Amino acid sequence: MATKTTILDLPEDELVHPGNRACAGCGLSINYRIGLKALGRDTILVVPPSCLTVLQGLYPIATTQLPCLNVTFASTAAAATGVLAALKAQGRDKTIVAAWAGDGGTADIGLQALSGACERDENLIFICYDNEAYMNTGVQRSGTTPQGVITTTTPIKGKLQKKKDVTAIMAAHRLSYVATASASFPLDLYDKIIKAKTFSGPKYIHIHTPCPAGWGFDPRYSVKIGRLAVETGLYDLYEIEYSKWQLTGPSKKLIGKKRRPVTDYFNTQTRFKAMSRELIAGVQKEIDAKWEGYADT
Amino acid sequence: MHIIESGNVAAAMGVKLARTQVVAAYPITPQTPLTEKLSEFVDSGEMEAQYIPVESEHSALSVCIAASSTGSRTFTATSANGLLYMHEQIHWAAGARLPIVMCVVNRGVGAPWTVWNDHQDSISQRDTGWIQLYVCDHQQIIDTVIKAFYLAEFVSIPVMVCYDGYLLSHTYMPFDIPDPAQVDKFLPPFTPEYMLDPARPKNLNTVTLPDTRTDIHGNTAPGYMEIRHNLHSDLRSTLTVVEEIDQKFQAVFNRGGNPYVEKYKCNDAEFIAVCLGSLSYQLRDVIDALREEGIKVGVLGLRLYRPFPHHAVIEALSGTKGVIVFEKALSYGNQGALFGDIKSALYNADRRPKIHNYILGLGGREIKTQDLLDALRNSCTDKEKMNNTPKWVGLKL
Ligand SMILES: Cc1ncc(C[n+]2csc(CCOP(=O)(O)OP(=O)(O)O)c2C)c(N)n1
Ligand code: SF4
Ligand SMILES: [Mg+2]
Numbered sequence: 076m077a078t079k080t081t082i083l084d085l086p087e088d089e090l091v092h093p094g095n096r097a098c099a100g101c102g103l104s105i106n107y108r109i110g111l112k113a114l115g116r117d118t119i120l121v122v123p124p125s126c127l128t129v130l131q132g133l134y135p136i137a138t139t140q141l142p143c144l145n146v147t148f149a150s151t152a153a154a155a156t157g158v159l160a161a162l163k164a165q166g167r168d169k170t171i172v173a174a175w176a177g178d179g180g181t182a183d184i185g186l187q188a189l190s191g192a193c194e195r196d197e198n199l200i201f202i203c204y205d206n207e208a209y210m211n212t213g214v215q216r217s218g219t220t221p222q223g224v225i226t227t228t229t230p231i232k233g234k235l236q237k238k239k240d241v242t243a244i245m246a247a248h249r250l251s252y253v254a255t256a257s258a259s260f261p262l263d264l265y266d267k268i269i270k271a272k273t274f275s276g277p278k279y280i281h282i283h284t285p286c287p288a289g290w291g292f293d294p295r296y297s298v299k300i301g302r303l304a305v306e307t308g309l310y311d312l313y314e315i316e317y318s319k320w321q322l323t324g325p326s327k328k329l330i331g332k333k334r335r336p337v338t339d340y341f342n343t344q345t346r347f348k349a350m351s352r353e354l355i356a357g358v359q360k361e362i363d364a365k366w367e368g369y370a371d372t
Numbered sequence: 373m374h375i376i377e378s379g380n381v382a383a384a385m386g387v388k389l390a391r392t393q394v395v396a397a398y399p400i401t402p403q404t405p406l407t408e409k410l411s412e413f414v415d416s417g418e419m420e421a422q423y424i425p426v427e428s429e430h431s432a433l434s435v436c437i438a439a440s441s442t443g444s445r446t447f448t449a450t451s452a453n454g455l456l457y458m459h460e461q462i463h464w465a466a467g468a469r470l471p472i473v474m475c476v477v478n479r480g481v482g483a484p485w486t487v488w489n490d491h492q493d494s495i496s497q498r499d500t501g502w503i504q505l506y507v508c509d510h511q512q513i514i515d516t517v518i519k520a521f522y523l524a525e526f527v528s529i530p531v532m533v534c535y536d537g538y539l540l541s542h543t544y545m546p547f548d549i550p551d552p553a554q555v556d557k558f559l560p561p562f563t564p565e566y567m568l569d570p571a572r573p574k575n576l577n578t579v580t581l582p583d584t585r586t587d588i589h590g591n592t593a594p595g596y597m598e599i600r601h602n603l604h605s606d607l608r609s610t611l612t613v614v615e616e617i618d619q620k621f622q623a624v625f626n627r628g629g630n631p632y633v634e635k636y637k638c639n640d641a642e643f644i645a646v647c648l649g650s651l652s653y654q655l656r657d658v659i660d661a662l663r664e665e666g667i668k669v670g671v672l673g674l675r676l677y678r679p680f681p682h683h684a685v686i687e688a689l690s691g692t693k694g695v696i697v698f699e700k701a702l703s704y705g706n707q708g709a710l711f712g713d714i715k716s717a718l719y720n721a722d723r724r725p726k727i728h729n730y731i732l733g734l735g736g737r738e739i740k741t742q743d744l745l746d747a748l749r750n751s752c753t754d755k756e757k758m759n760n761t762p763k764w765v766g767l768k769l
Contacts, residue, residue: 116570117570118570119442119568119570121438128578128579129579131575131578131579132575132578132579133578133579133580133581133585134578134579134580134581134585134593135578135585135587135593136585136587136588137575137578139573139575140573141570141573142568142569142570142572142573142574142575142576143568143573143574143575143576144438144441144568144576144577145575145576145577145578145579146434146437146438146464146577147434147460147461147464149430149460150430150431150434150437150461153426153430153431153432153434153435153438154434154435154437154438155438156396156424156426156431156434156435156438157394157396157424157434157435157436157437157438157439157440157441157442157446158438158439158441158442158568160394160396160422160424160435160439160444161393161394161422161438161439161440161441161442161443161444161446162442163422164393164394164421164422164439164444165393165442165443165444170570187427187428187431188427188428188430188431188434190427191426191427191428191431194427195424195425195426
């Protein structure tokens with residue numbers, strides 16, 4: 076990473092008003108606040124229906140101090156394209172256009188428009204906050220819900236299928252910059268957004284975002300749980316710059332180190348309670364194999 | 373300058389003359405040549421606009437919605453399933469009060485697949501809050517596209533310009549291309565009241581409560597219902613605006629008139645046929661033939677379908693003996709949508725004519741002049757009792 080921002084270097088300017096409508100302990104509240112600091116004031120936001128719509132506030136009161144276009148669920152990346160086209164037509168194209176969507180708005184209903192915008196090489200930053208289900212509608216499974224997780228549409232056996240790897244799908248579009256991040260490592264996220272701003276064309280950042288209400292844990296453990304996902308090696312922080320892949324910060328430090336068992340992460344949340352011993356062992360095996368591969372790089 | 377070109381090219385030229393800044397479209401028959409022409413204009417540098425070759429119609433209208441919210445003049449065009457695929461965004465564009473102009477090149481909708489003309493596509497979008505204009509020839513296409521931008525931006529409501537697939541889109545007719553300098557004189561640049569701008573941040577289309585709500589300065593902001601009421605009342609007020617714009621256009625270009633309905637031999641008519649689109653021109657021959665038989669009949673084509681021009685409809689129809697509505701669409705399980713609208717307009721008129729409904733031309737079924745002649749004659753001579761049940765013309769069961 077080019078820059079390493081510390082807590083002391085973060086801009087003091089707050090672009091999200093305190094006291095928004097998200098639940099206590101919401102990971103999105105953390106990454107949105109930090110993310111907007113990185114984007115800066117010369118930014119136009121595009122937001123589809125999600126918990127973020129609720130966080131934005133109810134008309135006529137708004138949480139965000141940036142201009143923001145709330146759009147329909149499937150249209151986020153196309154709407155960002157429209158903002159960019161209008162700015163270009165008016166010669167205002169220095170302004171940054173950032174889409175901020177949930178996992179449903181990114182991986183499922185929004186994927187077609189996102190893929191189209193990437194293929195057209197639109198100069199946008201697309202940020203997906205992944206809380207691993209449709210939270211706004213009451214915790215239904217999404218394409219990025221991990222295997223075994225209880226949601227209201229996988230209520231007894233848990234989700235049978237594996238998590239969709241959206242970041243890999245985005246990387247397959249050969250973008251200039253693709254990265255993963257975590258709400259629990261906000262400075263790493265901050266630096267990645269700052270870096271994304273230096274590239275042209277579409278940029279994609281996928282943020283693992285703990286959600287106390289949907290995952291089943293006490294709000295005070297949000298940051299801790301997000302960290303455990305990284306420290307157990309389950310969720311990796313990396314970036315791909317013009318196809319060059321590398322682990323970053325907190326994940327990079329894990330290379331060659333002994334990682335915590337994944338059960339340390341699973342045991343903190345009620346959503347994993349239906350997972351069988353075999354499934355857990357399978358996940359652990361996958362993590363170990365993955366990290367053996369990393370050790371070689 | 374007069375040229376002979378297709379209806380789709382006439383539309384594209386109108387979009388170019390209007391100095392549209394952002395065009396987004398996805399190809400579908402019979403709209404495709406319009407999209408191709410616009411890409412050619414932009415690619416060659418003849419037109420200074422952003423052309424976004426989107427991956428779907430939903431995205432096409434999404435691009436227009438966002439570009440319009442960012443303060444640019446925008447255009448899209450589609451047909452049939454493309455229009456239906458946009459449906460969510462069609463409501464959204466009207467609710468967000470964005471002056472987008474869209475050409476709907478009318479085509480029947482699947483299933484089963486058809487590429488040929490009828491009006492089911494645009495009629496099925498009549499309750500979305502858009503202004504709907506229907507045109508009958510190529511001159512009207514190019515002129516109406518230009519007027520549509522003026523209208524849309526004046527009232528902050530999106531406009532559909534609907535014209536018949538193939539019958540107008542792919543036929544060649546002579547028409548006059550308005551002089552660009554005169555178009556600039558008629559149509560000023562788009563200057564929105566507000567737009568997405570970091571210097572003056574606004575959060576657009578946020579969740580709005582059922583009731584009104586006080587803002588941080590103590591002012592009352594409208595609830596959802598007030599916002600929707602305003603859309604409706606502003607749509608109704610466009611009825612006068614449409615006429616003013618038409619007069620303004622006439623003053624510059626010396627053509628136009630009839631912004632609500634176009635009448636042919638209606639003044640002394642005892643019976644009037646009513647329809648949308650190019651069918652009204654086809655019916656003129658039928659009117660002439662029936663008049664030779666001594667039947668006093670005329671034809672009325674609606675140029676404006678939403679908002680519905682009640683005053684013009686009542687004025688033209690209420691004194692007649694009978695009104696015969698010919699339609700290339702229907703509200704399934706009930707009757708023609710236009711028929712229902714005409715009937716409801718006449719309900720409160722002083723004199724209520726008998727009224728009859730013919731469904732015809734669905735999925736491009738040929739509309740034979742002889743069939744029109746027989747149907748209209750039957751209705752006018754009481755051979756066919758006028759009632760609420762739509763009769764199908766040209767059906768081969
Ligand atoms: C076309 C459409 N379908 C469904 C919905 C209902 N809906 C609103 S938000 C949402 C889920 C959002 O999930 P995600 O994108 O993961 O964001 P989260 O709420 O989890 O933050 C759904 C299903 C909608 N608004 N529009
Ligand atoms: S449901 Fe989860 S993501 Fe949504 S506001 Fe609450 S904590 Fe945040
Ligand atoms: Mg989600």
